Amino acid sequence: MTRDEHFKRLEDLAGQAVAITELFKTEPARIANFVITEGPLRADFSKQAISEQARQALLSLAAGCHLEEWRAKLFAGDKVNTSEDRAVLHMALRVVGGSRTVQKEVKAMRKRMADYANAIRDAGKFKNIVHIGIGGSDLGPRLVADAFEATSEPALNLCFAENVDGASVNDAVKGLKPKDTLAIVVSKSFGTQETKMNGEAVRGWLGKYAASNMIAVTANRGRAEDFGISAENIFDFWDWVGGRYSVWSAVGLSLQIAYGPDAFDQFLKGAAAMDMHFRDQPLQENLPVMLAMTGIWNRNVLGYTSQAVIPYSRRIRKFPAFLQQLEMESNGKRITRDGHEAGLTCPIVWGDEGTNGQHAFFQWLHQGTPGAPVDFVAVLKDHENRPAHHAALLANCFAQSEALMLGKPEYKVREELEGHSEIDALAPQKTFPGNRPSTTITLDDLSPFALGHLIALYEHKVFVQGVIWNVNSFDQWGVELGKVLASTILSEMEKGETGDHDPSTAALMELLSAHHSS
């Protein structure tokens, strides 16, 4: 069957679809077929609007797109990042895959990081870390730092400066003393405007402590040295680690120092366990494959334009922001690997922590048009020693997925409103259409191991979807144009020039210039 024929079949099945609630009645094995458990993570796909037949058809599509071959190439270290001619081996950072040489380099770096982290922790000289980086050099460490708080207290206070907005760096150093602050400049390229400016600002703030209290993490040692970091203070990683996949590398050094090498090691182990699951399990029992193919169904067959992710755990409230980069920078593409129109690819990924979101955008999820499929993520263990809060939190999580699916039919609303003078106007407004799909992912706890498992699950989901859409998930050409124009505009503004711009942009530049000279 060709790819188009697979999609045609899926569309036919969608045309015959019945309500999700009906699927529970007609498919006695639904829970067995639609729930996959791996280590501390259980994913329940049964509330998706996918019949058993459609599930099988999705798996055939995956096989028809040569997913198994692509997966083998990924783990073998083939150059699957074709447009940049690079291998993609973040799994090697978790000691899964990669050549002997790669494994040796990774082990040496991991030891260097752990020794350094232990030395800083033992010496007690530093009280604070300012982690300077943006995008993949920020979102992962930030998410993980919050999540590690569930199980451990940081030995040092960890602050982040990412945005080029001066407020970011000002807030990061507020109340700190240069003497006992370690600044870590993290940039794969060491060419990122925001990071260099923030690095310079923090260097100025460190004053006489700059040489001893500033280190760097990068895949471009030369640029870090040019920036003024001494060679022995640079921690390397490799071009086969994509920025948004880099938290597992020396990019996570701040985490190792603050929370200890053991926690970080468990985090890597959790991801490695998911790598092995993804690599070894057949497609039909494979968690990342099921998560990805569910997304393909919702996006390409049902036509949803966005995907909500709602963590019912404050400690991973930054997961949606992390996933925005992971998914949208990876698969937000319109052209295939071979240069053709790709059709519909990555949906908008968005979300916020539950229950907060319930008091904001859940109205739209329940009754808005067209709504969005939701990934609910919950943690079964109460890490806060607040059993009543935890029970309420999880009750809300479970209730929301149930409400989205069940809805509330108009006849029930009419029964409740019987005798009301405005019943015809009110009843449809109070009706919930239901049949809105969701997946519920539960973690036994929010240990570093479970967190590693969760993040690696989504990393591999992104890979699978990239294979189905036939896009290169590992480049990001779309971020370049804006960067180039920003640097042109900045240099023109510095010289007091207006340059050659469209009338709207030119007027904005003149507005700022007039504001500065007033």
Ligand code: F6P
């Ligand atoms: O602008 C996008 C991007 O290149 C991301 O891919 C990357 O994570 C981020 O910028 C930061 O890049 P770097 O780590 O090289 O500073």
